[in-house]
Amino acid sequence: MNAEWTQISPQEAAALHAAILAAHANHDLERLVELYAIAADSKEREGDVDAACFFLTQAFVFALETGISRAHELNRRLVAYGRAWPLEP
Numbered sequence: 001m002n003a004e005w006t007q008i009s010p011q012e013a014a015a016l017h018a019a020i021l022a023a024h025a026n027h028d029l030e031r032l033v034e035l036y037a038i039a040a041d042s043k044e045r046e047g048d049v050d051a052a053c054f055f056l057t058q059a060f061v062f063a064l065e066t067g068i069s070r071a072h073e074l075n076r077r078l079v080a081y082g083r084a085w086p087l088e089p
Contacts, residue, residue, distance in 0.1 A: 008042050016042075032062045033070060040077075053083045060084070 008016065016039060023031040040055035056078050063071035071087070078084035 029062045029066045
């Protein structure tokens, strides 16, 4: 999936949705981080901050669960929107 989409088509959205469902079914948490971040990026570019923050939150939770360092980046983005507290002072 192309992370540079300015707006995803209905077919791309359906593919992203299917990929998210498959990652959940396979308990592939690292893939979920990637897919939810892609969804967040897309919504952010569309100007839908609430949806972007929803997807960022999902990506952040799975990043925390897997212990990957991307959790810090996702947290910073949520903090910038006033949706989370910083992980580090």
